[in-house]
Amino acid sequence: MPAVEVSEVRKSYGDVVALDGVSLTVEEGEIYGLLGPNGAGKTTLMEIIAGLRAPDSGEVRVLGVDVVEHPRRVRELVGFNPQETLLYDPLTARENLEFVAALYSMPRDEFQRRLEELTDLLGMADFLDRRTGKLSGGQQRRVSLAASLLHRPPVIILDEPTVGLDPDARRDFWNLIEGLRSEGRTLLISTHYMEEADELCDRVAIIDRGRIVAVGRPGELKARRGGRSKVIVRVRRRHVDRALEILGDHSPALTADGIVIEAEDPRTLVPDLVSLLQSRGVDPESVEIRSPTLEDVFLNLTGRRLAEVVE
Numbered sequence: 001m002p003a004v005e006v007s008e009v010r011k012s013y014g015d016v017v018a019l020d021g022v023s024l025t026v027e028e029g030e031i032y033g034l035l036g037p038n039g040a041g042k043t044t045l046m047e048i049i050a051g052l053r054a055p056d057s058g059e060v061r062v063l064g065v066d067v068v069e070h071p072r073r074v075r076e077l078v079g080f081n082p083q084e085t086l087l088y089d090p091l092t093a094r095e096n097l098e099f100v101a102a103l104y105s106m107p108r109d110e111f112q113r114r115l116e117e118l119t120d121l122l123g124m125a126d127f128l129d130r131r132t133g134k135l136s137g138g139q140q141r142r143v144s145l146a147a148s149l150l151h152r153p154p155v156i157i158l159d160e161p162t163v164g165l166d167p168d169a170r171r172d173f174w175n176l177i178e179g180l181r182s183e184g185r186t187l188l189i190s191t192h193y194m195e196e197a198d199e200l201c202d203r204v205a206i207i208d209r210g211r212i213v214a215v216g217r218p219g220e221l222k223a224r225r226g227g228r229s230k231v232i233v234r235v236r237r238r239h240v241d242r243a244l245e246i247l248g249d250h251s252p253a254l255t256a257d258g259i260v261i262e263a264e265d266p267r268t269l270v271p272d273l274v275s276l277l278q279s280r281g282v283d284p285e286s287v288e289i290r291s292p293t294l295e296d297v298f299l300n301l302t303g304r305r306l307a308e309v310v311e
């Protein structure tokens, strides 16, 4: 049985079509990424899967349970970590978590055990008894994550969990996610960071304007829709014209990054390019191979750059 099954889900807010017929399947134990720019529909989709928002039409099942028919049951199966952390600032981290435990009618001793586990897992010992209003963004994120993990949900939905984290904290977070997966949990994570989707996720759905435009393993997507690799050659400024002429047969393009040549097989092309240039008296300053990224996939599928849409 799949962990999450979404079929033909539609949702509009007035005139705004947020989800325009979305279908996807998340297998148990998977880390599944939703990658898309601002306004793509990621939060709407996650809230619907978590049973927090009703779709206009379509079907959603979490571990076989229909979300529209049994939203309460689904909320027990799902740990949902919202994009904006919902903590009560005057309370300490511990008190916030006690409050959440009460919502789940969790017995006192079980809460204590779970709190200890999560404090270790998320490194919260230093700030457990401080008011959450006084914590850093990264610390608040961790408390919020603890709240969504408290009741040991088999399916964990994290909406842009790493926004505002510095690169170190983001790495730590990725390790944590791997840890949750190794406990057998299923993770659905939204992000607009393509490197994150690429590194962390088993499979990625690229979502744009309420539609899923591609689904697959990151490697597959890049190979299928990422286009060709590029070789980027940099030479001294005074050698640029000459280098362009020497490399003329390879359709070089001069960009801000350097001289860009598309290559089917860059690893064999690079030594050829270097010896060609050197034999004509031009010594390259650097030669770089750039493989396709999910950014290229997004660009090829939508005609826009993910980063530009996000800014």
Ligand SMILES: Nc1ncnc2c1ncn2[C@@H]1O[C@H](COP(=O)(O)OP(=O)(O)OP(=O)(O)O)[C@@H](O)[C@H]1O
Binding pocket: 013, 016, 017, 018, 036, 037, 038, 039, 040, 041, 042, 043, 044, 045, 083, 192
């Ligand atoms: N409560 C709401 N009322 C009206 N429109 C909404 C509401 N929530 C979302 N929308 C609109 O629906 C579309 C999808 O929004 P959603 O928040 O699901 O996107 P997102 O992919 O999560 O974006 P972001 O990356 O900015 O979080 C957007 O056009 C947004 O303006």
Ligand SMILES: [Mg+2]
Binding pocket: 042, 043, 044, 083, 159
């Ligand atoms: Mg969102």
